[in-house]
Every structure is written in structure tokens, then in C-alpha cells.
Amino acid sequence: MKPSTLALVVCCAFISNAAIADVEYHIDLTEPEHHLAQVSVTFPSTSKNSLVINLPVWRTGRYEVLPVADGVRLFEATDRKGNSLDWQRTASGEWQINLPKPTEVTINYQVYANQLGDRLRHIDRSHAFLDASGIFMYSPEFRDENVTVNMSVPKRWQSYSGMKRGNKKHSFIAENYDVLVDSPIETGISQHFTFEADNRDYEVVFWGEGNYDTQQIVTDLEKISYQAKAIWDGYPFERYVYMIHATSGARGATEHLNSTVIQLPRFNFRERKDYLRFISTASHEFIHTWNVKAYRPQGLVPYDYQAENMSELLWVAEGSTSYFQNQLLLRAGVISAKEFFEDLSKRINNNLHKPGREIQSIKEASLGQWSSTRGDYSLNHSVNIYAEGYMTSLALDFSLLDETRLAHSYRDVHNKLYQDFKVPRGYSVQDIKDILFELSGKDYQPWWQANVTSALSIDFEALLAKAGLTIGYSNPSATKVDAGLTVSTAGDHLTVTHVVRNGVAWQAGVNAGDIIVAVNGLRVSASDWLKRLADFKPGNTIKVSLFNNDKLVTREITLAEQPKGELKILPLSQVSNQQKSFLKAWIGIDWPFDNNGHYLKAKQ
Structure with a gap:
């Protein structure tokens, strides 16, 4: 073989090896009924004498260290030939694998996934929600390498993610671990919708039964999509995925690179106040695609998945x-x-x-x-x-x-x-x-x-x-008593939850955690606390009997006064064109009130 031919072969071999030097993940979800999955990760060959493996100790969008690794068991590591490798647990989210010689490394471990409300990982008979920060380990050495995720799932399951699809039905690819960790996967039995807005593709995935109206939600999400131009010139994505969970109680939402997961109890969609909570959350997460995902403060760039990421912004x-x-x-x-x-x-x-x-x-x-x-x-x-x-x-x-x-x-x-x-x-x-x-x-x-x-x-x-606005009350003269505290009426006890600093209860010596049992010597229950307070006037002094650290004591509270109605934003009686222009420059709409201060009917 000529030297030039040998060089070409070596070069091609190098290119070929580099091309396939991806980090390859596989997760087996075929027996989901006990919230368990088996994960396998293969890392490219390294010449170092050890390989550090990490599972993040927090997930993006939630600035709190979590016990993520507590859900990991049966960790093992093998070389290219399947031989076992020695390893040590070196931190809560870190494993160090000893390498006698250069080799690919494959790790296998079991994951318990029943943290739906944390939007971290959840597996059951109907679906799996996989946030990579709670599922897929990584090595800092290969954090920037291409990533492939292959999944084995039950029949009838469909899989969705903000990541690009791989060459298999339940497969995804990403440019690196940072894309993977910010591109959760929803796989299972679900409803799937699509729409296009401003030359961008959108997907909406619903998991769980509930009283939501899919058509209304998809229609409103499409309307929102056109409004990004009110703030930004351009988009950081070509495709965006909404993942909506109708749950048995879990609620919340998390933004990701070009997707979001939104959770709401399954029967909390239909009432207008509930729907407003949902659609406001959807708007919030959509905005995060720019603010936090496309740009974010120093201290959060790049993410440190193993420690707190501090920022004053x-x-x-x-x-x-x-x-x-x-x-x-x-x-x-x-x-x-x-x-x-x-x-x-x-x-x-x-x-x-x-x-x-x-x-x-x-x-x-x-x-x-x-x-x-x-x-x-x-x-x-x-x-x-x-x-x-x-x-x-x-x-x-x-x-x-x-x-x-x-x-x-x-x-x-x-x-x-x-x-x-x-x-x-x-x-x-x-x-x-x-x-x-x-x-x-x-x-x-x-x-x-x-x-x-x-x-x-x-x-x-x-x-x-x-x-052109002010704050006030619809009936400014209506007042009610203020005891300077809030209580929990759940259960049999009337427990003080908050005492307002320097308020009348604070000055009387009432503490959060105290259990109120009587007012002026007469027993009071959780169900009639507010009714009893309504019997008094501002300036009256009441004797409140309560248990403080299991000791029965009496505190004298001189009741204060507060407005009875809700605070409202009202138009000023005299409004200039300049003030109306200010409002439009602020929120983008024309003056919404008539001459009597009532809201104009929205144009259809």
C-alpha cells in the first residue's frame, strides 16, 4: 500500500470514528406499572484512567437542589467487551469509573420515576414523562458530543419531544447534552394536534383525561404565537411543543428550549378562572423560550448541573x-x-x-x-x-x-x-x-x-x-375588621398560618402555629371563625384563647380596620390624550373605558 493510500485510510478511519462517537442512550419502558425504567448509556472511548459520570442535582426552571439521584439503583459499568469496571460514588450525583485502559464505557442503572409534580420524571401504565435531568446521566468529558436516545415502549404509545427525531420510531437526537436536558420527552397514550403560525410549526400534546377543550386551547395557543413580535425580532426555534398534563392533583409548569410542560388537575380547565390560570401559564412558558432559554443572566451560562447557579438577576x-x-x-x-x-x-x-x-x-x-x-x-x-x-x-x-x-x-x-x-x-x-x-x-x-x-x-x-388609572374600591366606605392574621380552616383545628408583622395580632403576641380554640371565652371552630369576627367592629378588643406550644394562653387583640371590597384598578375621572397614549404604548390596546368608567365591550 502506498504511503498516500495509507494516510487516506487512516484519515477516513479517524473521520468515521469521530462521526460515530456519539453518546448513546437507551431506556426500556416496557414494564411501566411500577414506575421503573432501565437506562443504558454508552460513552465514546477515552484515554483517561477514570471517567466521571453525573446526574444533575437540580433541573432547569426550578432553582432548587433536589434529591434526584435517590431514584437510582443497580448502577453498573462495563467496558467495550462487557467486562465489569470498578466504580465509586463520589458525590450525591456523581460516580467515578476506574479505567485500566482506554475503552468505551457503558453504564446501566434503574430509575424510579414517580415525581410528576416535580416535572422531573414520571412513568405509569399510560405514559412516561422524561426530563433528562432526572433520567439520563452524562459525563462532563462528553457533554458537548452528539446524543442519541432510543426508547423501548409499550404498543400504542406515541413519543414527542422538542428534539429532532432519529431513524427509529421512538428515537431522538440532539446536538449535545445541554439540548437533551432541555428537551423533555412525552411518550404514551395522548392526543396530538398541530398548527402553523408565522412560519413556525407547533405541536400540542394532551396526556390525561380532563374537562379541557382541546379546540379552544389550540386556537388560543395559536393566537398567542403571533404576539411574540410585540417584544422580539425573530424566533429562537423552528418548531415548538406544548405538553399538557391533566393530573390527579399535580400542578405547575416548566419551560424548555423549544417546548414546555404544563400541569393542572384534570377538572381545573373549564371554569373561566381556571382557564385563565392555565392560559396565562402557557403564555408565561412561551415567553421563557426567549427570556431564559435564548438569553439569560451570567451565572446561568453555562448551566452547572451539579451546583447552585447564582444570579442577582x-x-x-x-x-x-x-x-x-x-x-x-x-x-x-x-x-x-x-x-x-x-x-x-x-x-x-x-x-x-x-x-x-x-x-x-x-x-x-x-x-x-x-x-x-x-x-x-x-x-x-x-x-x-x-x-x-x-x-x-x-x-x-x-x-x-x-x-x-x-x-x-x-x-x-x-x-x-x-x-x-x-x-x-x-x-x-x-x-x-x-x-x-x-x-x-x-x-x-x-x-x-x-x-x-x-x-x-x-x-x-x-x-x-x-x-390614566388609579386604584380604589367600588364601595370605599365599606369596611370590615382585621385581626392581623390568617388561619387554616382545614381539618378540626383553627391553626394560625401567618401573623402580619407589626399588625394587631403580632403586637398581641400571637404566633404562626398557634391553635385558636375560643373567642371571649366561647369555643370557636374552623367553620365559624370569620362569622365570629364579623360580630365585632374595628377598635373592639377580643380575648383569643389558644394553644401555644401545647400551653393554653389568652391574647388580647384590638381589631383593626380594612376595606371590605376588593381592590380595583379604575380610570381617573379626567383622562388626557397623553395618558391614553401612555396606556396604549404600555399594553398595546386603545383606551378600554367609556365616559362612565365602564369597560367597553370587546370587539368580536
């Missing part, structure tokens, strides 16, 4: 997404102006009744998200990257609209982030400030210090007045 990732979700629905005509403002008024009311807004900044909340908790302490001393992130986005949007005389809005900030900071580039606080300066000509450092680094305090009346 999680409020932009989550709170701003919440802020935009109903705006897209409003622009699409999926919700009315009345429904939009009802949602905003509830958010404002919740903010005004959260003492934690005076304590914690949204920056601190972002940095603390990985260790955040719920409950009494959280209410009184914390804010939320979703709820207060929404309010920070609202304040920033109004500031930018005002400073630029309606030429630019917060939407333009997100379009710039999308254009200039696509993953794998991450954006910083300074990058956002630079964008704000570019759009407005104003230094936003003082604003940032006052509203992001410090606890946010919004004068909602002054803020909304820019758009």
Missing part, C-alpha cells in the same frame, strides 16, 4: 416573564382588558399586604432563591422573584416609557438582550444598565439602587396615573 428571568405573560394574552384577544386589570389589581393588593416588601430587595431575593422558603417568615421578611419581580418590571417599564416619551419600553430592553446576549453569552447588571442608557440617554444607576438593590416601594396611584 433571577427577577428578570422570572418576574419579567410573569410581567409580559398577560400582555401577550391581551394583545392576542385571549383575555379582555377587564381580566387583565383584575389580575394586575390582585397583584398590587398582594404586594401592599406583604410586609416583606419593606425588608428584602429583589436583588437579595434573586440571590437567595436557591434557599428560599415559604410561610410566616417569608411573608413578613421576604419578597418573591416572580411577584415582586413583576412589580419591579412594571416600575422599570413605566420609567422607560416616561423617560423616552413613549419611544421605548421594557419590551425593547428584552429585544436587545435577545439580539446581543444569546446563549452561550450571558448578560450582567451593567449590560442592562447600558441598554437602558442607550434607549433613554439616562443613567439608571440611581434608579437601580432605589428599586433593585434596595427594597422596592411603589406609589401605585402616582405610577398608574401616567396611564
